[in-house]
Amino acid sequence: MPTGTLLYAQSGGVTAVINATAAAVLQAARARRVRVLAARNGILGALAEDLLDASALTATEVRRLAHTPGGAFGSCRLKLKSLAEDRAKYERLLAVFRAHDVRWFLYNGGNDSADTALKVSQLAAEYGYPLTCVGVPKTIDNDLAVTDCSPGFGSAAKYTAVSVRECALDVAAMAETSTRVFIYEAMGRHAGWLAAAAGLAGDGRDAAPHLILFPERVFDEADFLARVDAVVKRVGHCVVVASEGIRTADGRFVAEAGGQDSFGHAQLGGVAAHLAARVKDALGHKVHWALPDYLQRSARHLASATDLAHATAVGRAAVEAALAGQNAVMPVIVRDGDAPYRWHVDIAPLARIANHEKTMPKGFIRADGYGITAAARRYLAPLVAGEAYPPYGRDGLPDYVQPKVPGVRRRLPRWQA
Numbered sequence: 548m549p550t551g552t553l554l555y556a557q558s559g560g561v562t563a564v565i566n567a568t569a570a571a572v573l574q575a576a577r578a579r580r581v582r583v584l585a586a587r588n589g590i591l592g593a594l595a596e597d598l599l600d601a602s603a604l605t606a607t608e609v610r611r612l613a614h615t616p617g618g619a620f621g622s623c624r625l626k627l628k629s630l631a632e633d634r635a636k637y638e639r640l641l642a643v644f645r646a647h648d649v650r651w652f653l654y655n656g657g658n659d660s661a662d663t664a665l666k667v668s669q670l671a672a673e674y675g676y677p678l679t680c681v682g683v684p685k686t687i688d689n690d691l692a693v694t695d696c697s698p699g700f701g702s703a704a705k706y707t708a709v710s711v712r713e714c715a716l717d718v719a720a721m722a723e724t725s726t727r728v729f730i731y732e733a734m735g736r737h738a739g740w741l742a743a744a745a746g747l748a749g750d751g752r753d754a755a756p757h758l759i760l761f762p763e764r765v766f767d768e769a770d771f772l773a774r775v776d777a778v779v780k781r782v783g784h785c786v787v788v789a790s791e792g793i794r795t796a797d798g799r800f801v802a803e804a805g806g807q808d809s810f811g812h813a814q815l816g817g818v819a820a821h822l823a824a825r826v827k828d829a830l831g832h833k834v835h836w837a838l839p840d841y842l843q844r845s846a847r848h849l850a851s852a853t854d855l856a857h858a859t860a861v862g863r864a865a866v867e868a869a870l871a872g873q874n875a876v877m878p879v880i881v882r883d884g885d886a887p888y889r890w891h892v893d894i895a896p897l898a899r900i901a902n903h904e905k906t907m908p909k910g911f912i913r914a915d916g917y918g919i920t921a922a923a924r925r926y927l928a929p930l931v932a933g934e935a936y937p938p939y940g941r942d943g944l945p946d947y948v949q950p951k952v953p954g955v956r957r958r959l960p961r962w963q964a
Protein backbone atom coordinates (compact mmCIF):
# COMPACT_ATOMS: atom_id res chain seq x y z
CA MET A 548 0.00 0.00 0.00
CA PRO A 549 1.58 3.35 -1.03
CA THR A 550 2.10 5.75 1.87
CA GLY A 551 1.28 9.43 1.76
CA THR A 552 -1.67 11.57 0.74
CA LEU A 553 -3.02 12.50 -2.66
CA LEU A 554 -4.18 16.10 -3.09
CA TYR A 555 -6.79 16.79 -5.78
CA ALA A 556 -7.73 20.31 -6.90
CA GLN A 557 -10.04 21.69 -9.58
CA SER A 558 -9.08 24.75 -11.58
CA GLY A 559 -10.64 27.22 -14.00
CA GLY A 560 -14.15 27.03 -15.45
CA VAL A 561 -15.96 23.90 -14.33
CA THR A 562 -17.79 21.54 -16.70
CA ALA A 563 -20.76 19.18 -16.70
CA VAL A 564 -18.44 16.23 -16.13
CA ILE A 565 -15.49 17.47 -14.05
CA ASN A 566 -17.08 15.86 -11.00
CA ALA A 567 -17.11 12.55 -12.88
CA THR A 568 -13.34 12.93 -13.06
CA ALA A 569 -13.26 13.74 -9.33
CA ALA A 570 -15.39 10.68 -8.60
CA ALA A 571 -13.06 8.49 -10.67
CA VAL A 572 -10.05 9.88 -8.78
CA LEU A 573 -11.70 9.08 -5.45
CA GLN A 574 -12.71 5.59 -6.55
CA ALA A 575 -9.29 4.73 -8.00
CA ALA A 576 -7.48 6.06 -4.92
CA ARG A 577 -9.85 4.18 -2.62
CA ALA A 578 -9.15 0.97 -4.48
CA ARG A 579 -5.44 1.53 -3.79
CA ARG A 580 -6.17 2.60 -0.17
CA VAL A 581 -4.72 6.05 -0.71
CA ARG A 582 -6.14 8.95 1.29
CA VAL A 583 -7.43 11.85 -0.82
CA LEU A 584 -7.62 15.47 0.28
CA ALA A 585 -9.22 18.11 -1.92
CA ALA A 586 -8.25 21.76 -1.97
CA ARG A 587 -11.24 24.05 -1.44
CA ASN A 588 -11.58 26.39 -4.42
CA GLY A 589 -8.63 24.93 -6.26
CA ILE A 590 -5.13 26.23 -5.73
CA LEU A 591 -6.49 28.95 -3.44
CA GLY A 592 -7.36 26.30 -0.88
CA ALA A 593 -3.94 24.69 -1.24
CA LEU A 594 -2.27 28.05 -0.55
CA ALA A 595 -4.56 28.83 2.37
CA GLU A 596 -4.25 25.27 3.75
CA ASP A 597 -8.01 25.03 3.38
CA LEU A 598 -8.19 21.32 2.71
CA LEU A 599 -11.12 18.90 2.65
CA ASP A 600 -11.08 15.25 3.61
CA ALA A 601 -12.48 13.87 0.36
CA SER A 602 -11.84 10.29 1.53
CA ALA A 603 -14.64 10.80 4.06
CA LEU A 604 -17.26 10.81 1.27
CA THR A 605 -19.35 7.65 1.24
CA ALA A 606 -19.39 5.38 -1.81
CA THR A 607 -22.97 6.53 -2.51
CA GLU A 608 -21.96 10.21 -2.38
CA VAL A 609 -19.12 9.54 -4.79
CA ARG A 610 -21.48 7.73 -7.19
CA ARG A 611 -23.91 10.68 -7.09
CA LEU A 612 -21.03 13.11 -7.54
CA ALA A 613 -20.20 11.37 -10.82
CA HIS A 614 -23.45 12.67 -12.38
CA THR A 615 -23.48 16.13 -10.75
CA PRO A 616 -22.30 19.23 -12.65
CA GLY A 617 -20.31 22.10 -11.14
CA GLY A 618 -17.14 21.64 -9.12
CA ALA A 619 -17.75 19.72 -5.89
CA PHE A 620 -14.77 21.15 -4.01
CA GLY A 621 -14.83 24.59 -5.60
CA SER A 622 -12.61 25.90 -8.37
CA CYS A 623 -10.89 29.21 -9.02
CA ARG A 624 -9.14 31.30 -11.59
CA LEU A 625 -5.75 32.02 -10.09
CA LYS A 626 -2.73 31.92 -12.32
CA LEU A 627 0.59 31.51 -10.56
CA LYS A 628 3.33 33.40 -12.38
CA SER A 629 6.87 32.19 -13.00
CA LEU A 630 8.84 30.45 -10.25
CA ALA A 631 10.93 33.59 -9.84
CA GLU A 632 7.98 35.99 -9.65
CA ASP A 633 5.73 33.88 -7.42
CA ARG A 634 8.36 31.96 -5.49
CA ALA A 635 6.74 32.63 -2.11
CA LYS A 636 3.48 31.09 -3.32
CA TYR A 637 5.15 27.99 -4.71
CA GLU A 638 7.14 27.59 -1.48
CA ARG A 639 3.96 27.93 0.52
CA LEU A 640 2.38 25.17 -1.55
CA LEU A 641 5.33 22.91 -0.77
CA ALA A 642 5.06 23.75 2.94
CA VAL A 643 1.37 22.78 2.90
CA PHE A 644 2.15 19.59 1.00
CA ARG A 645 4.88 18.69 3.50
CA ALA A 646 2.64 19.43 6.47
CA HIS A 647 -0.02 17.03 5.17
CA ASP A 648 2.34 14.43 3.73
CA VAL A 649 1.06 15.12 0.20
CA ARG A 650 3.05 12.90 -2.15
CA TRP A 651 0.78 13.13 -5.19
CA PHE A 652 -0.76 16.32 -6.55
CA LEU A 653 -3.52 16.07 -9.18
CA TYR A 654 -4.50 19.37 -10.77
CA ASN A 655 -7.67 19.18 -12.86
CA GLY A 656 -7.72 22.11 -15.30
CA GLY A 657 -6.80 23.62 -18.64
CA ASN A 658 -3.54 24.82 -20.17
CA ASP A 659 -2.77 27.43 -17.49
CA SER A 660 -3.28 24.83 -14.79
CA ALA A 661 -0.98 22.42 -16.60
CA ASP A 662 1.65 25.15 -16.35
CA THR A 663 1.12 25.51 -12.57
CA ALA A 664 1.36 21.73 -12.03
CA LEU A 665 4.58 21.70 -14.04
CA LYS A 666 6.12 24.51 -12.00
CA VAL A 667 5.13 22.89 -8.70
CA SER A 668 6.88 19.72 -9.83
CA GLN A 669 10.00 21.72 -10.72
CA LEU A 670 10.15 23.44 -7.33
CA ALA A 671 9.60 20.15 -5.48
CA ALA A 672 12.52 18.66 -7.40
CA GLU A 673 14.67 21.69 -6.57
CA TYR A 674 13.96 21.20 -2.84
CA GLY A 675 14.31 17.44 -3.01
CA TYR A 676 10.72 16.95 -1.83
CA PRO A 677 9.28 13.68 -3.18
CA LEU A 678 6.18 14.84 -5.05
CA THR A 679 4.51 13.51 -8.19
CA CYS A 680 2.46 16.12 -10.08
CA VAL A 681 -0.15 15.07 -12.61
CA GLY A 682 -2.36 17.40 -14.64
CA VAL A 683 -5.87 16.15 -15.36
CA PRO A 684 -7.49 17.61 -18.50
CA LYS A 685 -10.80 19.47 -18.62
CA THR A 686 -12.23 22.46 -20.44
CA ILE A 687 -15.34 23.09 -22.46
CA ASP A 688 -13.16 25.22 -24.76
CA ASN A 689 -11.39 22.10 -26.14
CA ASP A 690 -8.24 24.15 -26.55
CA LEU A 691 -5.83 21.82 -24.71
CA ALA A 692 -2.87 20.70 -26.78
CA VAL A 693 -1.81 17.08 -27.38
CA THR A 694 -5.09 15.48 -26.23
CA ASP A 695 -7.50 14.71 -29.08
CA CYS A 696 -10.25 16.46 -27.09
CA SER A 697 -10.77 17.86 -23.61
CA PRO A 698 -13.21 16.28 -21.16
CA GLY A 699 -16.10 18.70 -20.70
CA PHE A 700 -16.13 19.74 -24.35
CA GLY A 701 -18.22 16.84 -25.67
CA SER A 702 -21.10 17.62 -23.32
CA ALA A 703 -21.02 21.37 -23.98
CA ALA A 704 -20.83 20.56 -27.69
CA LYS A 705 -23.85 18.28 -27.45
CA TYR A 706 -25.79 20.98 -25.59
CA THR A 707 -24.86 23.47 -28.30
CA ALA A 708 -25.82 21.25 -31.24
CA VAL A 709 -29.09 20.14 -29.62
CA SER A 710 -30.07 23.68 -28.60
CA VAL A 711 -29.36 25.10 -32.05
CA ARG A 712 -31.27 22.28 -33.78
CA GLU A 713 -34.30 22.78 -31.49
CA CYS A 714 -34.27 26.54 -31.66
CA ALA A 715 -33.93 26.54 -35.43
CA LEU A 716 -37.26 24.67 -35.65
CA ASP A 717 -38.89 27.34 -33.52
CA VAL A 718 -37.55 30.15 -35.71
CA ALA A 719 -38.54 28.35 -38.92
CA ALA A 720 -42.10 27.94 -37.63
CA MET A 721 -42.63 31.65 -37.00
CA ALA A 722 -40.43 33.36 -39.60
CA GLU A 723 -43.22 34.41 -41.93
CA THR A 724 -44.78 36.80 -39.41
CA SER A 725 -42.25 37.09 -36.61
CA THR A 726 -38.53 36.47 -36.02
CA ARG A 727 -36.35 36.18 -39.10
CA VAL A 728 -32.93 36.00 -37.53
CA PHE A 729 -31.78 34.10 -34.45
CA ILE A 730 -28.28 34.48 -33.02
CA TYR A 731 -26.76 32.01 -30.56
CA GLU A 732 -23.57 32.90 -28.69
CA ALA A 733 -21.13 30.08 -27.97
CA MET A 734 -18.33 30.15 -25.39
CA GLY A 735 -14.79 29.18 -26.25
CA ARG A 736 -12.70 32.30 -25.84
CA HIS A 737 -10.04 32.16 -28.59
CA ALA A 738 -11.04 28.78 -30.03
CA GLY A 739 -14.10 28.11 -32.16
CA TRP A 740 -14.67 24.48 -31.15
CA LEU A 741 -18.02 25.03 -29.46
CA ALA A 742 -19.30 27.26 -32.24
CA ALA A 743 -18.21 24.56 -34.67
CA ALA A 744 -20.16 21.94 -32.72
CA ALA A 745 -23.33 23.87 -33.56
CA GLY A 746 -22.64 22.87 -37.16
CA LEU A 747 -23.68 19.32 -36.23
CA ALA A 748 -27.25 20.62 -35.86
CA GLY A 749 -27.75 20.54 -39.61
CA ASP A 750 -26.00 19.75 -42.88
CA GLY A 751 -26.40 21.34 -46.29
CA ARG A 752 -26.54 24.90 -47.63
CA ASP A 753 -30.01 25.77 -46.33
CA ALA A 754 -29.92 23.89 -43.03
CA ALA A 755 -29.45 25.75 -39.74
CA PRO A 756 -27.10 26.99 -38.52
CA HIS A 757 -26.73 28.98 -41.74
CA LEU A 758 -23.75 31.01 -40.58
CA ILE A 759 -21.09 30.26 -37.95
CA LEU A 760 -18.67 32.97 -36.83
CA PHE A 761 -15.30 31.64 -35.64
CA PRO A 762 -12.65 33.48 -33.61
CA GLU A 763 -10.11 31.95 -36.01
CA ARG A 764 -11.52 34.17 -38.81
CA VAL A 765 -11.52 37.97 -38.90
CA PHE A 766 -15.05 39.32 -38.46
CA ASP A 767 -16.12 41.52 -41.36
CA GLU A 768 -19.41 43.18 -40.46
CA ALA A 769 -20.41 44.24 -43.96
CA ASP A 770 -19.84 40.76 -45.36
CA PHE A 771 -21.70 39.19 -42.42
CA LEU A 772 -24.75 41.43 -42.85
CA ALA A 773 -24.88 40.78 -46.59
CA ARG A 774 -24.82 37.02 -45.95
CA VAL A 775 -27.55 37.21 -43.30
CA ASP A 776 -29.76 39.10 -45.72
CA ALA A 777 -29.06 36.63 -48.53
CA VAL A 778 -30.00 33.66 -46.30
CA VAL A 779 -33.22 35.35 -45.16
CA LYS A 780 -34.17 36.01 -48.80
CA ARG A 781 -33.36 32.45 -49.84
CA VAL A 782 -34.53 30.39 -46.83
CA GLY A 783 -36.97 32.75 -45.12
CA HIS A 784 -34.98 32.95 -41.88
CA CYS A 785 -31.38 32.77 -40.73
CA VAL A 786 -29.80 31.04 -37.71
CA VAL A 787 -26.39 32.40 -36.75
CA VAL A 788 -23.94 30.93 -34.23
CA ALA A 789 -21.32 33.39 -33.05
CA SER A 790 -18.30 32.53 -30.95
CA GLU A 791 -17.82 34.91 -28.03
CA GLY A 792 -14.22 35.47 -29.13
CA ILE A 793 -14.68 36.89 -32.64
CA ARG A 794 -12.46 39.86 -33.44
CA THR A 795 -12.31 42.56 -36.05
CA ALA A 796 -9.33 43.07 -38.38
CA ASP A 797 -7.59 45.31 -35.82
CA GLY A 798 -7.59 42.42 -33.31
CA ARG A 799 -10.28 43.86 -31.04
CA PHE A 800 -12.97 41.60 -29.60
CA VAL A 801 -16.38 42.41 -31.09
CA ALA A 802 -17.76 42.21 -27.55
CA GLU A 803 -15.93 42.35 -24.27
CA ALA A 804 -17.98 42.26 -21.07
CA GLY A 805 -15.24 44.23 -19.28
CA GLY A 806 -12.62 43.16 -16.74
CA GLN A 807 -9.94 40.49 -16.72
CA ASP A 808 -9.46 37.37 -14.63
CA SER A 809 -6.20 36.46 -12.93
CA PHE A 810 -5.21 34.34 -15.92
CA GLY A 811 -5.12 37.66 -17.79
CA HIS A 812 -8.12 36.70 -19.93
CA ALA A 813 -10.66 39.35 -20.88
CA GLN A 814 -14.20 38.46 -19.80
CA LEU A 815 -16.12 37.92 -23.00
CA GLY A 816 -19.83 37.98 -23.59
CA GLY A 817 -22.34 40.08 -25.46
CA VAL A 818 -21.51 39.22 -29.08
CA ALA A 819 -25.02 37.96 -29.83
CA ALA A 820 -26.68 41.07 -28.42
CA HIS A 821 -24.30 43.28 -30.39
CA LEU A 822 -24.85 41.42 -33.66
CA ALA A 823 -28.62 41.35 -33.11
CA ALA A 824 -28.67 45.13 -32.81
CA ARG A 825 -26.61 45.48 -35.99
CA VAL A 826 -28.87 43.10 -37.95
CA LYS A 827 -31.98 44.92 -36.76
CA ASP A 828 -30.58 48.39 -37.49
CA ALA A 829 -28.95 47.57 -40.83
CA LEU A 830 -31.41 45.05 -42.26
CA GLY A 831 -34.62 45.72 -40.35
CA HIS A 832 -35.30 42.04 -39.59
CA LYS A 833 -36.87 41.01 -36.31
CA VAL A 834 -34.14 39.28 -34.28
CA HIS A 835 -33.93 37.10 -31.19
CA TRP A 836 -30.64 36.14 -29.57
CA ALA A 837 -29.48 33.79 -26.83
CA LEU A 838 -26.56 33.88 -24.46
CA PRO A 839 -26.46 30.37 -22.99
CA ASP A 840 -23.39 31.32 -20.97
CA TYR A 841 -23.03 28.92 -17.98
CA LEU A 842 -26.00 26.86 -19.21
CA GLN A 843 -23.72 25.30 -21.84
CA ARG A 844 -21.01 24.28 -19.40
CA SER A 845 -23.30 22.96 -16.67
CA ALA A 846 -25.90 21.11 -18.79
CA ARG A 847 -25.34 17.69 -17.25
CA HIS A 848 -28.89 16.66 -18.26
CA LEU A 849 -27.65 16.63 -21.86
CA ALA A 850 -24.20 15.16 -21.27
CA SER A 851 -22.48 13.16 -23.97
CA ALA A 852 -21.79 9.55 -23.01
CA THR A 853 -18.47 9.71 -24.86
CA ASP A 854 -17.46 12.78 -22.88
CA LEU A 855 -18.46 11.16 -19.60
CA ALA A 856 -16.36 8.11 -20.47
CA HIS A 857 -13.37 10.37 -21.25
CA ALA A 858 -13.79 12.34 -18.01
CA THR A 859 -13.92 9.14 -15.98
CA ALA A 860 -10.98 7.54 -17.77
CA VAL A 861 -8.62 10.51 -17.27
CA GLY A 862 -9.43 10.61 -13.54
CA ARG A 863 -8.61 6.93 -13.18
CA ALA A 864 -5.48 7.20 -15.35
CA ALA A 865 -4.24 10.22 -13.40
CA VAL A 866 -4.28 8.24 -10.15
CA GLU A 867 -2.53 5.29 -11.78
CA ALA A 868 0.12 7.55 -13.33
CA ALA A 869 0.69 9.37 -10.03
CA LEU A 870 1.02 6.20 -7.99
CA ALA A 871 3.41 4.82 -10.60
CA GLY A 872 5.58 7.92 -10.06
CA GLN A 873 5.00 9.41 -13.52
CA ASN A 874 5.82 13.02 -12.74
CA ALA A 875 4.91 16.21 -14.65
CA VAL A 876 2.53 14.41 -16.99
CA MET A 877 -1.12 14.50 -18.03
CA PRO A 878 -3.38 11.67 -19.23
CA VAL A 879 -4.60 12.52 -22.74
CA ILE A 880 -7.23 11.09 -25.08
CA VAL A 881 -5.85 9.44 -28.20
CA ARG A 882 -8.20 8.78 -31.12
CA ASP A 883 -7.73 5.42 -32.80
CA GLY A 884 -10.60 5.71 -35.30
CA ASP A 885 -13.58 7.88 -36.29
CA ALA A 886 -16.21 5.39 -37.37
CA PRO A 887 -16.53 3.34 -35.32
CA TYR A 888 -15.06 5.72 -32.80
CA ARG A 889 -12.18 4.17 -30.88
CA TRP A 890 -9.88 5.80 -28.36
CA HIS A 891 -7.51 5.14 -25.51
CA VAL A 892 -5.73 7.12 -22.80
CA ASP A 893 -2.04 7.88 -23.07
CA ILE A 894 0.32 9.83 -20.83
CA ALA A 895 1.94 13.02 -22.17
CA PRO A 896 4.50 15.39 -20.61
CA LEU A 897 2.99 18.56 -19.13
CA ALA A 898 5.71 20.57 -20.86
CA ARG A 899 4.04 19.83 -24.21
CA ILE A 900 0.65 21.02 -22.95
CA ALA A 901 1.33 23.92 -20.57
CA ASN A 902 0.34 27.32 -21.97
CA HIS A 903 -0.39 26.04 -25.49
CA GLU A 904 -3.77 26.84 -27.02
CA LYS A 905 -5.24 24.56 -29.68
CA THR A 906 -7.52 26.40 -32.06
CA MET A 907 -9.58 25.00 -34.96
CA PRO A 908 -7.37 23.70 -37.78
CA LYS A 909 -7.80 25.37 -41.17
CA GLY A 910 -9.22 22.18 -42.64
CA PHE A 911 -12.17 22.26 -40.21
CA ILE A 912 -13.49 25.66 -41.36
CA ARG A 913 -15.31 25.90 -44.70
CA ALA A 914 -13.56 27.88 -47.42
CA ASP A 915 -16.07 30.77 -47.13
CA GLY A 916 -15.29 30.96 -43.39
CA TYR A 917 -18.92 30.55 -42.25
CA GLY A 918 -19.35 26.82 -41.65
CA ILE A 919 -17.64 23.52 -40.88
CA THR A 920 -16.15 20.97 -43.25
CA ALA A 921 -16.74 17.23 -43.51
CA ALA A 922 -13.45 16.68 -41.64
CA ALA A 923 -14.77 18.75 -38.73
CA ARG A 924 -17.98 16.68 -38.70
CA ARG A 925 -15.94 13.47 -38.58
CA TYR A 926 -13.97 14.84 -35.64
CA LEU A 927 -16.95 16.27 -33.71
CA ALA A 928 -19.63 13.62 -34.25
CA PRO A 929 -18.24 10.92 -31.91
CA LEU A 930 -17.63 13.46 -29.14
CA VAL A 931 -21.34 14.25 -28.77
CA ALA A 932 -22.43 10.64 -29.23
CA GLY A 933 -24.44 8.79 -26.64
CA GLU A 934 -26.72 10.00 -23.87
CA ALA A 935 -25.73 9.91 -20.22
CA TYR A 936 -28.84 11.15 -18.43
CA PRO A 937 -28.54 11.70 -14.69
CA PRO A 938 -31.10 9.90 -12.54
CA TYR A 939 -34.18 12.03 -11.83
CA GLY A 940 -35.91 12.36 -8.48
CA ARG A 941 -39.62 12.25 -7.69
CA ASP A 942 -39.68 16.05 -7.97
CA GLY A 943 -38.98 15.63 -11.67
CA LEU A 944 -35.51 17.15 -11.36
CA PRO A 945 -32.05 15.59 -11.63
CA ASP A 946 -30.75 13.99 -8.46
CA TYR A 947 -27.64 16.09 -7.91
CA VAL A 948 -25.52 16.12 -4.76
CA GLN A 949 -23.61 18.84 -2.95
CA PRO A 950 -21.64 16.71 -0.53
CA LYS A 951 -20.62 18.17 2.81
CA VAL A 952 -16.94 17.38 2.93
CA PRO A 953 -15.28 17.73 6.34
CA GLY A 954 -12.39 20.17 6.60
CA VAL A 955 -8.89 19.09 7.64
CA ARG A 956 -7.28 20.59 10.76
CA ARG A 957 -4.64 23.20 9.89
CA ARG A 958 -1.04 22.43 10.78
CA LEU A 959 0.58 25.67 9.69
CA PRO A 960 0.25 29.33 10.67
CA ARG A 961 -2.25 31.26 8.55
CA TRP A 962 -0.88 32.47 5.29
CA GLN A 963 -0.90 36.09 4.17
CA ALA A 964 -0.80 36.57 0.40
Ligand code: F6P
Nearest residue numbers: 560561687688734735736814815
Ligand atom coordinates in the same frame (compact mmCIF):
# COMPACT_ATOMS: atom_id res chain seq x y z
O1 F6P B 1 -14.06 27.49 -18.92
C1 F6P B 1 -13.83 28.18 -20.08
C2 F6P B 1 -14.79 29.29 -20.22
O2 F6P B 1 -16.03 28.73 -20.09
C3 F6P B 1 -14.71 30.14 -21.50
O3 F6P B 1 -15.29 29.55 -22.59
C4 F6P B 1 -15.38 31.42 -21.04
O4 F6P B 1 -14.97 32.52 -21.80
C5 F6P B 1 -14.88 31.52 -19.65
O5 F6P B 1 -14.67 30.22 -19.18
C6 F6P B 1 -15.77 32.22 -18.67
O6 F6P B 1 -15.03 32.31 -17.51
P1 F6P B 1 -15.54 32.92 -16.15
O7 F6P B 1 -16.55 31.96 -15.62
O8 F6P B 1 -14.34 32.97 -15.27
O9 F6P B 1 -16.09 34.27 -16.48
